[in-house]
Amino acid sequence: MLKSQIYSNRRKALRELMGNGIVFFPGNAEAPMNYPANTYHFRQDSNFLYFFGLNQADLAGIIDLDKGTDILFGDEPSMDDIIWMGPQPSMKNRASLINVSDTRSLSQLATYLSDAIHAGRKIHFVPPYRADTAQWISILLGIKPMFLKVYSSLELMKAIVQLREIKKAEEIEEIEKMISVASLMHTTAMRMAKPGIIERQIFGKMEGIAFEYANGTSFPTILSINGQTLHNHYHGNVLTEGRLIVSDAGCESEDGYCSDITRSTPVGGKFNSRQKEIYEIVLNANLKVIETAKPNVFYRDVHWEASRIIAAGLRDLGLMKGDVDEAVMAGAHALFFPHGLGHQMGLDVHDLEGLGEDLVGYDAEISRSTQFGLGSLRMAKRLRPGHVVTDEPGIYFIPALIQQWKAQNKFDQFIDYQKVETYLDFGGIRIEDDILITNNGCRVLGPGIPKTVKEVEEEAAKSIGDSK
Template identity: 30%
Template structure:
């Protein structure tokens, strides 16, 4: 059975955190113009989807705790528009298929929202995301204020960004989400394996990307969770290289950073391997330092440890590697303390993963790093990048970029590596890619 999120459970988790005079208002935005009169393919707002499973544009969700109804505003049924852009659920579909207790057309928002806001003293809402909706909300509050003077009910006087606890709920994955992410990881892994098979000298980066993303789609995903990075040779020293059109060269490494979305939850895998199937001596030596750093960081991703400790574990070994490879000189403690390692390892080791590739949720608060707990999903992705024009680096290392990334579910025991199906030791990669 294909795993799917439990949206009703998500809503209840949110409602359980609210006081009776609080409410949450979440909008899903309109389609976005790509160029000319062509739109981008719509991807649902992650907050809207987490709460409801709603996949279409122009929607609003209103939730209050207790016996208050779950209210959905959505595009109305419109036969003429549906001929062009697809079937809309409409208000009736919102009730039948998305568990709305009450549903209205978005055209009724101005009339109904002031009534819904009465008795709400604190509204959880993200400003400046959709300015048109901000204006409608302010107009609704103005209308609700007039009504409140007559009936003595509260109106919103306090606004809170959802990030303080709504996004903390999204950060802590329930069993349903863990299963969905396992499936996203499984599909992502299958795509990476196909990419490894396709890569060879003379093949273009975009051909490797096509082989991989074709697997993603064939396995029923909604696409990629982000634009794939397929970077041969020195292109791998550009952290977010997405041009993906150069030919692969014999003797180069190929870095692929890509993940498939399942139910809009994304995988996020990076592998670096030799285009011709065999590491050179210096490539092997450099790669094994990055792998050693990644394995140490993964082993640190346990309950009670912090997200900073995961990073620190990777940094220490990567810095040892830089000393061994001749990229840095000096005392390792000083090189770590003064940040010298950032010349060749300039990004963090981890980010949260879920509906967004960089899922929301704080890494820490008030200068204190977040302590890991079961149910958190993070990436572990150390790397080492030597620009081709870095004359201070040993010449054999110039133009080499290596990153290794896996998706980790923090568990009661050992960390669960969701993406372990993709080979990553030198021996495994050479056996698979040869």
């Protein structure tokens, strides 16, 4: 855990941004997979982690804005808990880790909130993203589940975004630790990318590393030779020469901080000429982001810079044509780059998006585009020192999308469909780093993970267990 003073400082900072009333942070409960006693790997609510720091189920936190007090609700461990899970810390011991002195049983929470409601006090909460939490809040506050979003506190959501999106030194340190683990995950994938290997063999090794050196994965690992499918979770394909394997994976710490890295590796360890040409375009876009991202620049504009690199590179290969700027402004490049450049990252791999993408990635200065591709950009607003964002351009050849656009003669002034159709068997390439916005630019976080053609090929030539 982080130092106890960090959590009390965060709660103090929230008070300074809020008006009056009570802030209610319900922690997560265990979630059953297929029967009550068989649960998924537990993941605490990120807002609860940020302010109350405890990674155990069945807890709730209260911040009383008027009285300046904090309360931790939860039950003392029972004998059954001790028998099945071993010695457990008392509520007082748990609370001491986060500088909270007032602890109460979970059964007292309903009465506490009911008394506050009857006293006319405002209860601030954020929209729940889990059905069990929604039901719990509904019962406690007497609000039908369908109306919880309406009654949630925009004031609280804005305050949370303001606090959480700017990462402090201790948060950056945690993130970098997780990127170091992700480095091992991805270099292992590169070394295993050999003909005859089944995707799940690589997937299993990567997930094992995440649990061996961290607290598991930060999201379900994306790993496939069908890289044209952006979030492919099927892992049954056999690797064959001439294919590329896209691995998009990360892990998280005990405190919930994440990494999110993507690398693309040729099966067999050597890029063929066609793969190398497309890979170099994506790499140049990734490097352009690192060159361009800095304070006061809209991340949407950085997305456009990456898009221009992609469109220009594809034009040089004869896949696109015409004026690059006109093609990008029209959205023609989105046939090949149909997603946004990146998102914020921290306690959530898509940080804070449980509060709403537009609240996190957009603001009064900039609104979401309706244009295909650009409309999927999750982070568009001005960058500020302390933002941690992903830099993940890609080029994909999606047969169904290509065929649809060709049938519609869509952007045929910018796209050479005859040439594009020779790439229908290509797949996709994505390269992703996690970057920190500094006072005068940005910094790629974590150790250098092989990224150039030369680095990837050299890593892929190694064997598992090779320490060189």
